[in-house]
Amino acid sequence: MKHFTIKDIADKLNVSISTVSRAFNDKYDIKKETKELVLKTAKDMGYHPNPMAKSLSKKRSSNIGVVVPEFINEYYSEIVIALQNFLISKGYQILVMQSDEDEDQELMNVQTLINNMVDGLIIAPTRGSKNMTYYQSKVKEGYPMVFLNRIETSIPVSKVVFNNLKWSFFATEHLIRQGYKKIYHLSGYKDLSVSYERIQGFKKAMKKHHILEDNYKIIETGLLAKEGMEVIEDLIFHHDIPDAFFCVNDMVALGAIKKLKDNGYRVPEDVAFVGFTETRIAELVTPQLSSVKQPTYEMAKKAGELLLKQIENKNTPIETIVLNGEFTIRKSSVKGSTTDLL
Amino acid sequence: MKHFTIKDIADKLNVSISTVSRAFNDKYDIKKETKELVLKTAKDMGYHPNPMAKSLSKKRSSNIGVVVPEFINEYYSEIVIALQNFLISKGYQILVMQSDEDEDQELMNVQTLINNMVDGLIIAPTRGSKNMTYYQSKVKEGYPMVFLNRIETSIPVSKVVFNNLKWSFFATEHLIRQGYKKIYHLSGYKDLSVSYERIQGFKKAMKKHHILEDNYKIIETGLLAKEGMEVIEDLIFHHDIPDAFFCVNDMVALGAIKKLKDNGYRVPEDVAFVGFTETRIAELVTPQLSSVKQPTYEMAKKAGELLLKQIENKNTPIETIVLNGEFTIRKSSVKGSTTDLL
DNA sequence: AAAATTACCGAAAACGCTTCCGAAAAATTC
């Protein structure tokens, strides 16, 4: 099963290779019948164009680089899948690289992809801002690039972000409305834009409902369950357990819940919980975890569209897209919910 | 910031492009000093070879296709990450596609990748065997291909698989030794090789310990939490709840546990559980879930190595690698474990 | 019916690299 080339088809039909090429790229200067003939015999022969030759001559690889901080959690997995579906449907391939939540790795990934001549990049940055000046210079050069998530809206690049502030506010307000008086926020890293924004939302809700500073706390944790557990250990040690926790993500919430349960606390009777960036297990754990769901598919699609626009037409203006999600209330944050037999 | 070519370097140094090329591919017929000079100026200029041109002339893309059934669950995510790390270190890029647990999608993915001229393929098949004859014909043609997981060891292709039978046997035997008398196996799909093998392991343990057929059951479920829940609903309806469950994976176990708890059962006091293909949340849920851990990184690396061997030397013989894992016993399957305050 | 357009197609260059072939220069042998 050898690979046929454009020349094989040309020879078979006694036409020139230009004609065959014209048939595939539906150019105007080819007769309709010959075009159809070429296409048909090509199909019969099982011909597929050689993408490398095409790339070389078109000076475009039809590859798009995607860099994410990780894809162990469902969130970025879904984003990658959605990006792939969308971009393949538009005739592109994607090269996915993950940075392992490491800035240096991220820079290496981006450079590897650029050296591999991707036509554009979609980057979900990890935390830290060391690379931003480099990225911005690339953007200025006209390199098609879209940022996804975890990036300050103020930075002058095209981006798609979630409205963290708003939904953090909603989630917090829900806890307040349920009657919880003392609410702590486990906040992720403060230098991570999404965490920062969620902190702002949290504070906004506190302010709106006139809750004073001694009745709430913002505790910086990481993004892992382990880190949620550590914080709880510390709080238990200091006898400083609030009525409710609003957590930067579900994993931190699950870690914290685990540690509290291990120490005899009941959730939500003693302590209530709200997570963020909903995962599938939110409804499998006991109690089911309230969480904010982000529109991964939509975010990915928007990012893809923004990028393709840039690729097809350089100097399209910078754009920022801010998306909204849903907040699902489950037992973990409902006061007086009978948790039956746990 | 334009891209330099080999010609730019050649012109600058007053040498021919062949010489420059020789320097990069460390050929024997080039003087050491000129080679170093070329390499140095290339580096200074910020030159990077054009991968498309290279591919075209070498007739190899240095891309490797990876097809997995999904990567929402950690398992395949880890495999993909490990594959990527390994293959990039060897100078390859990977193109990852996921089949969404669908045979037709899988075939499309494989064909897309082949048309994109990947140098080889690593496939973790979804269930169903429709595509196997096609794959086997490709293998016969000499197309470098390695299968990962979910494939019968009897099929004549190179593959890396987990020793499901053995570890399923261990897990089951553990339940028996804990004193559980009536054990049900929630088995995934019977036409999925991994499920089939785990069933065999389960049966083997039953046989060894002389447990009769009316004291165990094998119930076919899917791979999702939802399906674990459905089975439990059914069993509750028929008042047919055993002492313990051995589940095809953690998600099914978690679904089943959830449903049992909702109906007033205590885990593990009333019903014990063992999962499979350990996930991170196994130790975050209450009770912590016993599970068998698969060596994802090692499996991926082995698969990568097998594939590169095939790429570098066609007609290397077919090879099968069977790997082992670890079984971690946690509270969900320990009799008389004080579950404290739950 | 001659002139002007238009439709269609082939030849050839180009994309940036690898590699084969042959030749000049250097080193070795006699």
Added chain:
DNA sequence: GAATTTTTCGGAAGCGTTTTCGGTAATTTT
């Protein structure tokens, strides 16, 4: 010091496409 071998390099073809340019044949215009 001539002959031979080895080292080092340049020229050129080739990888499979796209695209420009020019030309013939067909069609339309006058």
